[in-house]
Amino acid sequence: MKTLHLLLILLMTLTGNHICNAFEIIEGEITEIAGPDDLNLDPANAIIAVDVYGNGDSIINGVEFYTDRDGLGELTVGEGMVEKDGVSVTSTSTNFIDNWSNGGGGPSFTGDDADSVSNLSEVMRDIRWSAAPNPLTVDINGLNPGSIYNVQLLFNEGADRNRGWDIAVNDELVVDNITSEGGDGFWTPENSFVYSGNFSATDDGTIAISMQNDIGGAAQVAADGNPILQGIILNSTTPASIISFVGPLTDDESTGISPDNTYTHTISGGGAETVNGVEFELLNNTTTPEDFYWDVSSVKNQLDNNNGGWDVGSSGVTGPGLQALLGSFTFNNDGAVGSNQTFTLSGLTEGQYYELRLYARKWDNSTQRQQTIEFISGETIDTVTFSEDHPETEPVNMESRDQAYYISYRYTAGDDEELLVKFTVADDEVQGAPGSFHMYGLTNQIAAPPSDLDQDGLPDSWEERIVDNLEDLNGNAAGPGPGSGTGDFDGDGLTDLDEYEETKTNPIVADTDEDGLLDGVETNTGTYVSATNTGTDPKNADTDGDGLLDGVETNSGTLVDNDDTGTDPHDVDTDGDGYGDGGEIVGGTDPHDPKSKGAIPPPYLFVDFEDEAVDLSANGNDGEIDGAVSFDVDGAEGGSTPRTGASFTGGHLDFFGIDMGSDINTFEDGSYTFACWIKPIGSAGGQGFIWGQTNQGIHNGIRNGGVLHSAHWGADWNASTPLEAEEWIHAVWTYDGAADTAAIYLNGQLDGGPQAQRAPNGSGTFVLGARNNGSEQFDGHLDDVAIWREVLPEGTIQALADGASPIGAGGAGATYSQNFDEFDDGTTDLEDGSVIFGQAASVQDGRLQLTIDQQGLGFSSFSVPALPGSSQGFTVSFDYELYDSPGANDPADGFSFNYGDAPLGDQGQAEEGMAGRPGVTENISWEVDTWRNGDAEQGVNISGLAGGADVGQLEFTNGVILEDDSRKTGTVEISWNPASGASFSTTGLTTNADFSNVDTGDFVANDEHNFIISARVGGANEDLFIDNLVIAVAGSDDADGDGLPDYWEEKYGVDDPEGDDDEDGLTNIEEYELRTKPDMADSDEDGLSDKDEIEVHETNPLKPDADGDGLLDGAEIAAGTDPDNRDTDGDGISDFNEIQDGTDPLVVTAIAFETNLVSYWPLDSDFDDAKAENHGVEEGGPIEFQTGKFDGAVYLNGSQSIEITGDE
Structure with a gap:
């Protein structure tokens, strides 16, 4: 038996904003990133970083990311597994995709280092993912039990998808319903996110991460529950310990010893010394300072005031305190290889960051005195081997053998609150006899974590990434620059600290965006003040996006050349002519002259x-x-x-x-x-x-x-x-x-x-x-x-x-549009150049109210500034509401729309336009007079002023506008141009305006004229609201002002709007408005003239076959069929096929099904087969029957189907 499923599949693409209402961060944080700099990577703290299913290893801001794809990475030990220094990261998923995000190209990022930007895009390009309900897991092993680590997980959604899942760490839910669009569900192609949290390793040294569609908390909200992952970063939360050698030391200040430091220990071997006012406690074989212990493998010994073979004169050491400190020392009597001594500093504070300094110099020319030092703090052990008597060798690297130096160890105190420093005698077998370590002096002080070792407010990782040292950039200095350590290395007028904290510009490039302006003058305020305060964006070479660099837009108002355009760097079109400044410069026109318009190259x-x-x-x-x-x-x-x-x-x-x-x-x-x-x-x-x-x-x-x-x-x-x-x-x-x-x-x-x-x-x-x-x-x-x-x-x-x-044709004119939706109730300043006047006028409920019923507040007005090109014509449309409450006075008084030389903010004269307003000499007014019902002056009209004289009523219809206790809503449409005059139509009023092409006589238009709606309530009656106001200028491409655009006249070779060049019975202006061709009587060549299609047959003069049945409209008219109906007689056979087959398209033709028909399901009220026994059965719930083309029909909702069973 064969089973056939009839399915209606509804493909629903969810777009826009998928708001995940159940999104909750229980622990950690989610941050959107625009580039590698937002990851705050610190090579000193990064333990391991993984490019999930990446194509290869790469470096991002000093941190190496290792791919976990087997065979492609240096540290890959299996598919999905990377191991580094005993720490392994294993990612397990059901699926993976190469070249997935953003069409395979990866997301676009920004940042200081171009290679890091590119590498991060590569990391975010590929994914591992699991098909829900399968989890995507990350297992991190080899950690110190109980230690706290920072874990970062990187995500980028490659397209607008409604995807979400949960995250658990060590079986605890940490994020409920995260989405790969950041949690808020707002997607852009740049959407990249990092989840970051601090977690303790378990007793077996692991952190186990699980991402799954529904681990706990609220139920899955997103439509797609498949988790994805692109990157993993494991960081130490304990500042890194650092061993370094510092020198040469010369005067006492160079030692860094100062009363300003907070010391836990200051100890000198062999004699008690003082350096820079800091007193050192004596250590010898009989005296041990508090919180300190000295252990040796043989016998403790010391020498006081003995320089041995050290040449103080050539050493450069001149400081008396330093000379004294280096003149005495303790040592272990046994200097043979393998002998050792240990210094223990106790009384430290757990978790505190310290710096230990051990001051040293050469003792004898015949010895090497090579030592291996072990620094032990809690579970942290660091080692280094060096030759105390050969500081000119690695790793000390002094310039000469007699120079003094100190050994620096920066560390975090462990839970035992101690630091052990063990010296074991080694032998390089090259540079003389071995010997025990000489301890001249040591200090231990509270120190800044390694993120800012030089304590200048600039993270060391940032400094090292940019200049590879901590000296060139200086957050403690304020210039002037340029120069190393000046505080303004690049000399751009911004301090190094400001470039890090405020502007995010490059501190070693004076002009970060390469626009010809120093970063310091680009103040990013949005307003040009002067050449030293341009207000432009120092990271955007073209702040206004007009195609010109900010540096050439000098805002002088004068075009000098392409390198000094004089244009405003904050205005894409300085002269307001509709052509951007950049286009005008390219085209060779003046961006300061609105009559000199920019050129566009000829298109292909x-x-x-x-x-x-x-x-x-x-x-x-x-x-x-x-x-x-x-x-x-x-x-x-x-x-x-x-x-x-x-x-x-x-x-x-x-x-x-x-x-x-x-x-x-x-x-x-x-x-x-x-x-x-x-x-x-x-x-x-x-x-x-x-x-x-x-x-x-x-x-x-x-x-x-x-x-x-x-x-x-x-x-x-x-x-x-x-x-x-x-x-x-x-x-x-x-x-x-x-x-x-x-x-x-x-x-x-x-x-x-x-x-x-x-x-x-x-x-x-x-x-x-x-x-x-x-x-x-x-x-x-x-x-x-x-x-x-x-x-x-x-x-x-x-x-x-x-x-x-x-190609220079047409051209839309300027437009003002306002729907008032974005303003709070009571707003009286829209901040768009318009002016609201009057006590009654303000925005209310997303509309502009101009009068208030029962409040006689007098005149109100709304003024819109002049629009370029208005003298060549314009159109106006807006919605209105008028309301008069029951009783009291009749409706009053009315309103008008005005175009003329009245100043912005003029109150106008409401239903009388601008009559009698001071200084107004030119005006056209479209008037609605609501006072009073039955009055001879009540109604709608067009009037105005010309040369200061009242032109009277150019058109007028008397009648009631608004009855008592009534509400009127509708639209107002207004137009004017110098060729055809004024038009005025309304809907919804009891008496509507319907005036077309009214001659406005001697009225003189001007591009400087303003647009003003004026209204009033004198008798305390009538609400007036306006909404959705649009004023559109016709443009300046109708030189003769006849209503036909120049390009249209040139295209068709016509110039008289009332002419009929193709003799089809339609004037040229009618053809322009109907979009038909004025040089062809039958524009669509269907056998019917344009005029007949519109006025006689009511067919489309631009569509030759309106119903798409294969017959031209003219042929259908000749045959008597309906040109708007493919099957005039409704017999199931199209008119075209009937004529082709010789049957009558006006008479129902029986369709012979019997010959080859196997099955037929009418689906009128059931699923039965009317021909055979292949009956249907509904699947997916009850199926609804509706009215169909022929009798009944079924509606399938996308999850329903009809299963057809039978032997066929």
Whole structure:
């Protein structure tokens, strides 16, 4: 018997913010990292670091990471196991992935050391993971029982996934419901995190870590419970012990002996001495200081005031205290090899960090006096071998044999509160006779942990990583520099300490970001004050992102040359002309003159869809439709040609004239810029490719939860921001072939990268709206598609996003929009240049209230500053609400929208526009007069002022606006341009405005005119709210002001808006508004004129086959079929097939099923087979029946199925 499962699978891509409400850190912390510097790695404390499933060993900020992949690492002792100095780390998982994170390229990081940045990206690229409910475990062995260690676990989520798990250490839950997106569930491609906690080793010296979907605590919240891991770091929590030799010693100050130090022991052998005011206690064969013990293998002895063979004169020792200290000593009488003596310092504080110093010098020219020292503190044992009488040799390394020095041992006191120092005589068998150690003097003092040995506020690991010493950088000095130890090593005006703590800049590079400005003048305040206080970011060479280095943007207001542009480094478009400063410099125009606009290099391809898929570049590479692509939708409102866009609903465009190999990938260095406007429909939240080719290669588009995606067939990675469905955005993909880096821009701003990416591969011709010869098609709308064979400057990319045309066409004008949603109740300053005036006016519940019912607070107004280009025309829309409570007075008084020369903040005259306002001479007012019901002046009208004179009512409709005890809501739409005049329409009022193309006479527009909404309540009645205000300037690309954009007139060869060049019965202005072609009577060539399609047949004049049945609309009209219905008679056979087969598409045709029909399930009310016995059985719970195309239908919820059983 065969079993068939009918399944409806719902693929749900979870995007955006996965908030893990059960996320809890019980012990330790989770920190997001942007690079290796955030890991705070200290080579002195790092015991072992593991690159989980890495490709090889690497060094990150001085700490070596060893791969645990068998056969690839120096310390790998088995798959998943690394062992170093007796400590082993073993990772166990069910799965692993190579080249996983961020499309296989690893995440992008930043940091001071480029190699460390690259190596960390490599560490975070590969993972081990376990399929839930299997755990991923890490076992650390070989530790000191009971000792506390710091464990760091590194994670990076390679895409936007809803993944979470628990972490337990030694069987104790430490994190509940962590996510690889950091716990809060907010993902970006840079999301990398470190979990850090301090844990005690068990009695058998282990720390056992388990990561699993549900260990304890709250139940699993994330959809994916598979734990992942990319790196492990084990650190000692006890500061490292350090042995060093310091010298030469000269005067008493060079000894470091000072009353400012806190000593536990100061002991001199053979005689009691004083150095720099510090008194030393005597040690000899009869006297032992308190908390001190001296043990020898033979006989204790001493000499007082005896320099032996030491040449004091050539030693350089001049300090009297130091000379005295080195003139007496104790020793063991037996100097033979193997003899020993031990000094024990007691009374120490457990856990305290100390420094022991043993002062020494040569005794005799004929002896070597080689010693092996063992320093023993608790369970820590450190050893060193040296020759006391040959300090010019390793490891002491003095310049001459007679120079004095001290042996330094830095350590942490153990729980026995003692330090044992054992000297055993050794023999190098080269440099003379052996001998016992001479103890001249010792000190033991409280010291700073090794993170800052020189106590200058700068971590030693940071200093050593940058300059490889502790002398050049000095946190205790404040300059001036440059120079070693000055406190401003690089001379940039910032102290070394400030560069570490505050600016995070490079202390040895005066200009960290290489923008031509010293770090010290880049104060990062966001405001340019002067050349010594630029307010720019010292770590961002182009603070405003306009494509110009901060150093050339001198803010002088004058363009001198490319190295002194005089532009504002905080304003991408200094002159506000819509073209970024960088684009203007590249194009040779003046970034200070709004009339001198920036140039954009000619594109290799440009399709604006105003004339279907015609290439408007100089190359003529027109596209051809393959599948469901139409040109019957609005274009991008912010784009350069917003009339028409392309709709992709199951097809793509082929550009056979563009060979992706020779024309793009191998042309010069292979660089490209792809730009377009995108309005995703079905692709939002999922995937759909926009830029592709017929054979693999480039496939850029939308992927992985609805983010912009860059891919060269295997080199894939994502941008950051999930796109919203049915919202236009501007997207740009760039690839720099010389550097092999790629970037993605969203609305002009960098949204991903620059990211390392290999060169494109594959072959074939260019495909728009799909990849790999038409697969994974984009679902949505596109507009203004352009290709350049170079990487455009960021300023130019911003200009494109601002509406600039790739070829100089069209151009959206300036816009003001405000929905008032982001403001608290009572707000009266929106901080966007607008002005709110009047006692009644403030933001309330996400709307602007201008009048308050029952409160006679007089005039209120809302002013919007002038918008460039407004003199060429504009449109306005906003939502309103009017309310009058029952009783009391009639509604009063009304409001108006005004455009004119009234100053910002002017109260206006409400329903009377700007009549009588001081100084106002030019104004157009769109008025709503609510006073009073039944009054002859009540209603809606257009009025204004011209040359200071009242122009009267240009249009007026009398009538009630708002009844007592009523609420009115609706929209107001307003427009004006110098050719067609003013228009005014409203919805929702009792008497609505409906005025079109009203002549505004002698009114003179000006780009400096402001926009003002004025309202009042004089009689204490009426609420007025406005919301969703949008003022859009038409732009300056209609030179003759006739309502037809210049580019459209040039494209179609028309110039009279009232003309009908193609004689189809529609005027040119009507064709522009309808998006039809003014030079073709039948724009879609379906056999019907544009006018007939609109007015007679009500079909789409831009879609030749509206219902997609294969018959042109004209043919359907001729045949009597419905052009909007594939099957006019509803018999299950399309109109096209009926005409093709010779049957009547208007008469139901019986379908002969009997010949080959095996089974048929109507699914009207049951799952029975109407033809045979192969009946269905519901699986996964009760299945719902609904109304279908023919009688009943079933609804499957994604987990349900119908199992069909039978013999067939």
